[in-house]
Amino acid sequence: NAGVTQTPKFRVLKTGQSMTLLCAQDMNHEYMYWYRQDPGMGLRLIHYSVGEGTTAKGEVPDGYNVSRLKKQNFLLGLESAAPSQTSVYFCASSYAGTSGPTGELFFGEGSRLTVL
């Protein structure tokens, strides 16, 4: 059982380049999330999805786009990378409880992105 898998794990980009981070989960979770982790700022929610075909903005969505074409996958795209997007990105998923999600997130191992 792989859980939540992120690819790639490391990437270096030049300013203005584009890239896509892939998140895949094999737990049949309804909800998926993308967070970024920066020193002294904790984890901040970029975008999330409550189901296949749906996405929504989190706290810091600017400069990112997402798609959830399949239930098990959640893609995070950077169309024109900027140095401010240098960060560690974490994907997470959670299951829906009887009254909404229980909030227990299962995290991937992270993707470290450097934008020069």
Place this chain on the structure above:
Amino acid sequence: AQSVSQHNHHVILSEAASLELGCNYSYGGTVNLFWYVQYPGQHLQLLLKYFSGDPLVKGIKGFEAEFIKSKFSFNLRKPSVQWSDTAEYFCAVGAWTGFQKLVFGTGTRLLVSP
């Protein structure tokens, strides 16, 4: 919207010392509370959670946390830390607003010296 404050950014302890990490949240409604741990080079893992009932919850590896509603606090404790507890600890709060998004604190780095 909810918010979370972790006042201790860095904590250094010797093995066998007791640990208490502070977490305060701001939200007027019903919340679920969590502590996550991130060991060096690893992803975040759930340490413990509070949904309802007994405000003293026990988690993995001897950790526990107490929810004090009147103080909007959910402090993490461990009676005797080990070197292997060296990690970053994140408090998180989820509000029941139809869809529960977790808001994380800024984290506390714990270093346990042998």
